[in-house]
Amino acid sequence: MSQAQDTETVQEDGVIESVSGPVVTATDLDARMNDVVYVGTEGLMGEVIEIEGNITTIQVYEETSGVGPGEPVENTGEPLSVDLGPGVLDAIYDGVQRPLDVLEEKMGTAFLDRGVDAPGIDFETEWEFTPTVDVGDTVEAGDVVGEVPETESITHKVMVPPDYEGGEIESIESGEFTVDEIIAELSSGESITMHQEWPVRQARPADTKETPTVPLVSGQRILDGLFPIAKGGTAAIPGPFGSGKTVTQHQLAKWADADIVVYVGCGERGNEMTEVIEDFPELEDPKTGKPLMSRTCLIANTSNMPVAARESCIYTGITIAEYFRDMGYDVALMADSTSRWAEAMREISSRLEEMPGEEGYPAYLAASLSEFYERAGKFQNINGTEGSVTAIGAVSPPGGDFSEPVTQNTLRIVKTFWALDADLAERRHFPSINWNESYSLYRQQLDPWFRDNVADDWPEVRQWAVDVLDEEDELQEIVQLVGKDALPEDQQLTLEVARYLREAWLQQNAFHDVDTYCEPKKTYRMLLAIRTFNDEAFDALEAGVPVEEIQDVDATPRLNRMNTSDEWNEFIDDLESDLEEQIRSLY
Numbered sequence: 001m002s003q004a005q006d007t008e009t010v011q012e013d014g015v016i017e018s019v020s021g022p023v024v025t026a027t028d029l030d031a032r033m034n035d036v037v038y039v040g041t042e043g044l045m046g047e048v049i050e051i052e053g054n055i056t057t058i059q060v061y062e063e064t065s066g067v068g069p070g071e072p073v074e075n076t077g078e079p080l081s082v083d084l085g086p087g088v089l090d091a092i093y094d095g096v097q098r099p100l101d102v103l104e105e106k107m108g109t110a111f112l113d114r115g116v117d118a119p120g121i122d123f124e125t126e127w128e129f130t131p132t133v134d135v136g137d138t139v140e141a142g143d144v145v146g147e148v149p150e151t152e153s154i155t156h157k158v159m160v161p162p163d164y165e166g167g168e169i170e171s172i173e174s175g176e177f178t179v180d181e182i183i184a185e186l187s188s189g190e191s192i193t194m195h196q197e198w199p200v201r202q203a204r205p206a207d208t209k210e211t212p213t214v215p216l217v218s219g220q221r222i223l224d225g226l227f228p229i230a231k232g233g234t235a236a237i238p239g240p241f242g243s244g245k246t247v248t249q250h251q252l253a254k255w256a257d258a259d260i261v262v263y264v265g266c267g268e269r270g271n272e273m274t275e276v277i278e279d280f281p282e283l284e285d286p287k288t289g290k291p292l293m294s295r296t297c298l299i300a301n302t303s304n305m306p307v308a309a310r311e312s313c314i315y316t317g318i319t320i321a322e323y324f325r326d327m328g329y330d331v332a333l334m335a336d337s338t339s340r341w342a343e344a345m346r347e348i349s350s351r352l353e354e355m356p357g358e359e360g361y362p363a364y365l366a367a368s369l370s371e372f373y374e375r376a377g378k379f380q381n382i383n384g385t386e387g388s389v390t391a392i393g394a395v396s397p398p399g400g401d402f403s404e405p406v407t408q409n410t411l412r413i414v415k416t417f418w419a420l421d422a423d424l425a426e427r428r429h430f431p432s433i434n435w436n437e438s439y440s441l442y443r444q445q446l447d448p449w450f451r452d453n454v455a456d457d458w459p460e461v462r463q464w465a466v467d468v469l470d471e472e473d474e475l476q477e478i479v480q481l482v483g484k485d486a487l488p489e490d491q492q493l494t495l496e497v498a499r500y501l502r503e504a505w506l507q508q509n510a511f512h513d514v515d516t517y518c519e520p521k522k523t524y525r526m527l528l529a530i531r532t533f534n535d536e537a538f539d540a541l542e543a544g545v546p547v548e549e550i551q552d553v554d555a556t557p558r559l560n561r562m563n564t565s566d567e568w569n570e571f572i573d574d575l576e577s578d579l580e581e582q583i584r585s586l587y
């Protein structure tokens, strides 16, 4: 996080008037909205959130106990910004982009002490810069002027900052540079370094937002198969505790075909975030074998960190995501969980004594949520490249009640809804995404991609599965009243097919070497095999074969092993021909 350390920009000091938790008021401070200020003698970092006459209200990103009236407040005159440049990947930050390892070194503990400041990127490290433009070339705002191998996986593109005028390149050199050394000079008098700052509450500019037409392939059958999300799309994963939000987010971070992952751990219980901080650096990118962190930026704000830092972490995350989008990358941002973020907003709002909205959340809850999700999208960047930010937010509604305001307001905005279900989790059906409640509004616009890249009849086969599952849902009500055996045989058979859809196709074990990732072609083939069973079985039923006999065919249990089969093409081919042969031999 940059807070303008150069003293020239520092304005006149104000004086603290009152302190209420993270909310501090000051008088006589010459400040604008969203300016970063240093509060009290310890210089705690805060942000101006309200100005009324001579009274300035500040939310402070650190614990304020012991800070009292009369102490000074110093204005930096700059908005809350992130430091952008090589070194953002592979980093673990707190909500205001202080690198946790640097803080830990300074304080000897992972828990924040006060008044400790650290820039978001290291100003000492030297990076190997290679220009991609020459002296005499003309560059505009956003244009790429060179590259840096940032990590094993990602080449960092050094861009002209979006707020530059641009001009002819007067000098540019390759070599080893720190992020604030000048690497290029322009005829406009502007000089370029590898370091940019950007105010977190302001979206980075783009040319146009386009309709996303390519899926973010996740390798998770229920997602790719039934509820796909687009690259540049938005999704919510609501679910009660223990229903699999974290596993789903981790699976996406590992497997989704995004170039970059920004993972915002926002105020989950301390020990869970510790897990993330410990787990992620250990994880391997399954596709490249390289460390997952080499294409990941982690923002870890646990609930024992001050509430205001939680409020800002989402913005820090999305700004970093937009920066990599500008380089032409597909970025997936995961926020776990937006409920804690909303709770932080609620707490600050109540300290400000604002008029509360539903369940005490501020009236602007919906606006803030949509402001965040609006920053997702597939974009034509100002430098002509295309990039995307996909935003996936976990929601943890108290008691799993989806009617509460955060879930409801999120639902109005996001286009994909993966509803986790406590009952399914209890029955150990994972991922416990409820197929009756979930939806994706991207299905249609992604169909052409699936037709071209997986199978021409993908949408039809999917629709068949959806219909069977719907029918099962209706039949279940009758089964609960009168029992399965009271149903006509064709309906019993439908239930059997639906059972295979659920158990053999929708269930997927995140912890199984093979099953953890299922490429879309395999997802499709597995579904076709179940449909082969369906078609053969109904033909046999029509020919007078009793339903139990069809169910008992030797090959059918193998449907449940398609998921873990490595050589799935061969396995499924064999299975299909055995099913055909064995069922046909019954009549």
Ligand code: ADP
Binding pocket: 239, 240, 241, 242, 243, 244, 245, 246, 247, 248, 430, 431, 432, 508, 509, 510, 511
């Ligand atoms: P939440 O974050 O919603 O509290 P978790 O993601 O921690 O829940 O999931 C709880 C447990 O459920 C996990 O520890 C794991 O045992 C099981 N689980 C969740 N999803 C899967 C999955 N896809 N495959 C296998 N097990 C899963």
